[in-house]
Amino acid sequence: MNIDSCYKIGLVLKPHGLKGEVTVSIDADCPNDFATLDAVFLSSNERLVPYFIQHVSVRGSKAFVKFEDVDSPEGAEEISKQAIYLPKTARPKSTRGEFYDDEITGFEVIDETAGTLGNVTEVMQAGANRLLVLMQGEKEVLIPVNSPFILSINKSKKRISVDLPEGFLDI
Structure with a gap:
């Protein structure tokens, strides 16, 4: 499986217990039915390796997962x-009007007044807020996603239209 054809849904944090379970941090882009998944891919040495799930217990943004063939704390530590x-x-x-974070990476951001600002390099999670990250020359610009600044997102043209308040780019 190619990493470009996949999207990240979480991170294995640490072993949990003595039978090979692990604690997992679940990303915001993770499907709501995480507990019903049969298998996932873990990144190992720049490759994706399939892991089959025996059982899952979800608690908020964390899950406790037991993978097949991971039967010890040492095996859990390896992943x-x-x-x-x-x-x-x-x-x-x-x-319509919604997007996954990895869908808009590379989109051109255009301001109503200032013109082209740059391309989205990533969407960053800052607490409860999602921020578009783009470089304008040597300066990093962060634009809140949940704000009145974003006017439209055109997925076919890979373009985001914004209307930033005067002085926003000077901060």
Whole structure:
């Protein structure tokens, strides 16, 4: 499985217990039905390796997962700090006006007044807020996603239109 055809849904944090379970941090882009997944991919040495799930217990943004063939704390330690992925084809389509973070990476950001600002390098999570990250020359610009600044997102043209207040780019 190619990493470009997958999206990140979480991170294996650390071993949990003595039977090979692990604690997992679940990303915001993770499907709501995480507990019903049969298998996921873990990143190991720049490759994705399939892991089959025996059981899952979800508690908020964390889950306790038991993978097949991971039966000891040492085995759980080996997969700690690995990102968890699912194929992009398995995630639900985003609705109009919504997007997954990895969908808009590379989109051009254009301000009503200032013109082209740059391309989105990532979408960063800062507490409860999502921020578009782009470089304008040597300066990093952060634009809140949940704000009145974003006017439209055109996925076919890979363009985001914004209307930033006067002085926003000077901060």
